[in-house]
Amino acid sequence: MWALFWTALKKEWAIMRSYGLNFFMQFVTLILVFVFLYFGLGYVGGGPKVSQTQEGLMVGYWLWVGIIMSLSNFSWNVMQYAQQGLLEQLYMTPWRLRGILAVEAAASFVIYFLSNLGLLLFFMLITGRWLRLEPVTTFLLYVATLLPGYGLGYLLAGLAMRYKNIAQLFNVLQFVMAGLLTLPVDRYPWLNVLPFAQGVRMLITHVRHGTLAWQFPWPAWAVLVGQTLVYFALGLTLYGRLENAARERGLLAHY
Amino acid sequence: MAESWALEVRDLRKVYPHRPPVEAVRGVSFRVAEGEIVALLGPNGAGKTTTLKCILNLVKPTAGQVRVYGRDHNDQRFLYRHVAAVLEGNRNIFWRLTPRQNLETFAIYAGVPSRLARRAVERWLHFFGLEGLNRETRHLSRGQQQKVALAAALVRETPLLALDEPTLGLDVEAKRDLVALIRRLAQDEGKTILLTSHQMEVVQALAHRVIVIQNGRVVVEDTPDGLRQLFAAQAYVLTLRLPPGTDLAPLAARWQARLEGQTNGEVRVRVMLPQAAALYRLFADLEALGAEVRSLTPDMPDLEEAYLRLLGHPPPTARYPPTSTL
Numbered sequence: 001m002w003a004l005f006w007t008a009l010k011k012e013w014a015i016m017r018s019y020g021l022n023f024f025m026q027f028v029t030l031i032l033v034f035v036f037l038y039f040g041l042g043y044v045g046g047g048p049k050v051s052q053t054q055e056g057l058m059v060g061y062w063l064w065v066g067i068i069m070s071l072s073n074f075s076w077n078v079m080q081y082a083q084q085g086l087l088e089q090l091y092m093t094p095w096r097l098r099g100i101l102a103v104e105a106a107a108s109f110v111i112y113f114l115s116n117l118g119l120l121l122f123f124m125l126i127t128g129r130w131l132r133l134e135p136v137t138t139f140l141l142y143v144a145t146l147l148p149g150y151g152l153g154y155l156l157a158g159l160a161m162r163y164k165n166i167a168q169l170f171n172v173l174q175f176v177m178a179g180l181l182t183l184p185v186d187r188y189p190w191l192n193v194l195p196f197a198q199g200v201r202m203l204i205t206h207v208r209h210g211t212l213a214w215q216f217p218w219p220a221w222a223v224l225v226g227q228t229l230v231y232f233a234l235g236l237t238l239y240g241r242l243e244n245a246a247r248e249r250g251l252l253a254h255y
Numbered sequence: 256m257a258e259s260w261a262l263e264v265r266d267l268r269k270v271y272p273h274r275p276p277v278e279a280v281r282g283v284s285f286r287v288a289e290g291e292i293v294a295l296l297g298p299n300g301a302g303k304t305t306t307l308k309c310i311l312n313l314v315k316p317t318a319g320q321v322r323v324y325g326r327d328h329n330d331q332r333f334l335y336r337h338v339a340a341v342l343e344g345n346r347n348i349f350w351r352l353t354p355r356q357n358l359e360t361f362a363i364y365a366g367v368p369s370r371l372a373r374r375a376v377e378r379w380l381h382f383f384g385l386e387g388l389n390r391e392t393r394h395l396s397r398g399q400q401q402k403v404a405l406a407a408a409l410v411r412e413t414p415l416l417a418l419d420e421p422t423l424g425l426d427v428e429a430k431r432d433l434v435a436l437i438r439r440l441a442q443d444e445g446k447t448i449l450l451t452s453h454q455m456e457v458v459q460a461l462a463h464r465v466i467v468i469q470n471g472r473v474v475v476e477d478t479p480d481g482l483r484q485l486f487a488a489q490a491y492v493l494t495l496r497l498p499p500g501t502d503l504a505p506l507a508a509r510w511q512a513r514l515e516g517q518t519n520g521e522v523r524v525r526v527m528l529p530q531a532a533a534l535y536r537l538f539a540d541l542e543a544l545g546a547e548v549r550s551l552t553p554d555m556p557d558l559e560e561a562y563l564r565l566l567g568h569p570p571p572t573a574r575y576p577p578t579s580t581l
């Protein structure tokens with residue numbers, strides 16, 4: 001199992017390095033967008049709330065980047081694999097396609113988490129606002145917030161397999177997810193059936209009040225864990241169906 | 256004695272739920288013994304790839320049974336430890352990894368234990384002469400990529416290998432090179448190989464047995480030599496002495512005659528007969544032309560000709576040059 005993960009990590013890293021310039025430009029773009037939003041907010045807003053909003057923006061944007069990067073990597077991989085006949089090769093392993101995809105997702109998650117930490121440091125550097133982040137709490141919340149996204153990732157993977165080109169769908173989803181991150185779950189708790197927002201709230205609370213992971217009330221965590229389980233189960237089930245449909249129709253490779 | 260078969264396919268059928276449904280495979284049965292190289296031969300759209308993918312469980316068969324080393328192919332753990340495949344030529348490898356990285360990744364992904372995997376990687380890199388290639392696979396030549404794809408399948412160390420059109424798109428030299436390597440896989444490494452191709456010379460050079468598929472059905476199953484002999488008695492080379500100015504066109508039309516050569520007043524003509532008994536009618540025709548038969552020898556057609564006749568196409572060589580000048 002360790003060997004599998006390590007191999008996937010080396011492989012993902014080698015491929016990312018091969019795309020070096022793209023990878024770099026992605027970061028530059030993300031930083032530019034952030035700078036624009038952050039300082040733009042300063043001009044538009046005004047009043048005492050601005051600094052708090054800016055903090056929220058920083059945390060929210062950071063998580064959004066994490067989600068988008070991990071998810072886009074996941075579904076982009078699947079689209080690429082489908083076109084190259086690699087899905088078939090990966091299917092023909094004892095772990096089956098979904099197992100390999102999970103391991104590769106975990107591997108690229110690690111890589112993206114580390115590079116995202118770098119990004120966050122950079123944000124703090126250019127804004128001069130140093131967030132008080134406790135490493136363990138930050139890591140736990142980051143993981144817990146992103147995990148339900150992988151349920152969605154599997155769904156996207158299934159759709160990519162069955163319908164091939166889902167780039168358009170993915171573009172739309174990026175904005176939907178930005179919306180999900182900013183849902184007012186404080187005011188309307190039932191919105192917690194949707195992923196991401198709860199994690200963002202908790203991370204912002206952590207930044208503002210120094211609340212540590214274990215100091216949050218248990219329902220807060222229950223929501224995160226529950227979402228992960230539900231979305232994973234949902235995503236995997238739908239993925240399984242789509243994979244079967246693709247196999248029935250001979251669509252694992254490009255037809 | 257089911258154990259001695261590497262592969263048993265019984266009454267395999269596949270209907271793609273397309274609109275309208277596509278009957279790609281309509282009841283294919285065959286077996287492959289251990290150590291054998293068997294080729295599925297057939298024109299475009301015959302159902303070769305579909306048959307292969309059904310065997311590999313990449314496409315869900317509509318009906319039929321597939322057993323690999325005695326075990327049903329729905330036991331996928333067992334299946335993928337016993338069969339590896341190269342399906343889309345050079346395409347199903349990671350283009351942005353080097354050959355070595357590709358092999359390492361596929362070996363571990365296939366569940367080969369780390370220590371064995373390391374050895375397998377070295378072994379197969381060496382076998383294909385890929386050790387020195389430290390560039391990303393996308394920068395390699397088509398032939399090299401094909402070797403990487405093969406090696407990436409072989410590092411899984413499975414006894415059975417399925418290859419879909421392994422020499423498609425290669426130039427003559429790369430093709431010959433690869434054919435030799437595939438033959439060595441069976442001879443020296445004891446691999447059992449099921450391959451598809453529509454390149455006759457590849458099949459002739461490699462296969463112990465040929466299964467001709469057309470329209471999703473097995474038309475015939477034989478050795479390459481057997482397939483040729485099936486028609487051997489029906490092709491003949493005649494040496495004729497003809498009156499000057501004889502028009503050979505009627506001969507060409509009726510007997511698919513082909514001019515082979517001519518030397519001092521004698522012509523050599525190759526004819527194809529629908530059956531051996533038709534020889535008498537040919538002689539009658541020759542007599543009518545005033546031709547004198549100097550010699551008659553049976554001729555072996557090449558596999559391509561045998562194959563085309565089998566599928567009911569006239570051989571492409573049955574053309575006759577305008578020879579009224581003879």
Ligand SMILES: Nc1ncnc2c1ncn2[C@@H]1O[C@H](COP(=O)(O)OP(=O)(O)OP(=O)(O)O)[C@@H](O)[C@H]1O
Pocket residue numbers: 249250251255271273277278279297298299300301302303304305306453
């Ligand atoms: N995924 C699919 N969905 C629908 N029809 C398909 C699919 N794949 C193949 N077919 C059809 O099934 C038939 C058999 O195709 P197949 O690819 O198995 O033939 P083949 O013998 O491999 O041909 P080729 O020599 O061109 O590779 C063809 O009519 C093809 O168009």
Ligand SMILES: [Mg+2]
Pocket residue numbers: 303304305419
């Ligand atoms: Mg084919």
